[in-house]
Amino acid sequence: MVKLTGADYVQAMFSRIASRYDLMNRLMTAGQDTRWRREVIHRTQLPPDGRLLDLGAGTGDLAREAELQEPTSWVVAADFTLDMMRVGRAHYISTKLNWLAVDALCIPVPNESFEAVVSGFLLRNVIDIDQCLREQYRVLKPGGYMVALDTTRPPENFLRPLINFYLHIIIPNLGRIITGEADAYTYLPESTESFLEAEQLAANMKETGYHQVGFRRLMFGTIALHWGRK
Numbered sequence: 001m002v003k004l005t006g007a008d009y010v011q012a013m014f015s016r017i018a019s020r021y022d023l024m025n026r027l028m029t030a031g032q033d034t035r036w037r038r039e040v041i042h043r044t045q046l047p048p049d050g051r052l053l054d055l056g057a058g059t060g061d062l063a064r065e066a067e068l069q070e071p072t073s074w075v076v077a078a079d080f081t082l083d084m085m086r087v088g089r090a091h092y093i094s095t096k097l098n099w100l101a102v103d104a105l106c107i108p109v110p111n112e113s114f115e116a117v118v119s120g121f122l123l124r125n126v127i128d129i130d131q132c133l134r135e136q137y138r139v140l141k142p143g144g145y146m147v148a149l150d151t152t153r154p155p156e157n158f159l160r161p162l163i164n165f166y167l168h169i170i171i172p173n174l175g176r177i178i179t180g181e182a183d184a185y186t187y188l189p190e191s192t193e194s195f196l197e198a199e200q201l202a203a204n205m206k207e208t209g210y211h212q213v214g215f216r217r218l219m220f221g222t223i224a225l226h227w228g229r230k
Helices: 006-028 032-043 061-069 082-091 129-139 160-179 182-194 198-208
Strands: 051-055 074-079 098-101 114-120 140-151 211-218 223-229
Touching: 006 032, 006 082, 006 160, 006 182, 032 061, 032 114, 032 140, 032 223, 051 061, 051 129, 061 074, 061 114, 074 082, 082 098, 114 129, 129 140, 129 198, 140 182, 140 198, 160 182, 198 211, 198 223
Parallel strands: 051 074, 051 114, 074 098, 114 140
Antiparallel strands: 140 223, 211 223
């Protein structure tokens, strides 16, 4: 058997859990992820008839939230895992939402195509974060916002043992019960702990060229919402 690594491993993993991905997100966050996604779209300040790219869209939760908040918008949900997008298209019928198979490191659209670029739990899965940030910056129109929701390394405080127990025991076992894929939900805490701290990601965004960069931590410091403007 060929052992998959890097992008191939991530793609295969998300294909296996696609049918239960949304349910697991609701359970792992106690439903808070829906509120976080509302804030992501709100922070884009998407204008009427604006264009928004949901990069690493998965089943399209952020893209659909954009349509709800700004019904006149033109939204593209882009991902490199076809099975995730198939699940999204089957569960949520929309005549307006556009789906695109795409590598987040090489987005096949012209420069300055979107008023907003958003992502939910994308950045910790890419093999080159800075290239991903550059591509989002390239396709963003001047004055537009990039907003990213992702995991971040939990802080060192008195809650750390409880957070570790939740990440390394509760989530993998919940993933095994709900999806039958404990390995996928072992990857989640491992990738979270190896990902950039929120402060470092903000610094990388500034180096890419974004200004008005900011972030705030969520869920006991394990999630961070980042934003920046071109």
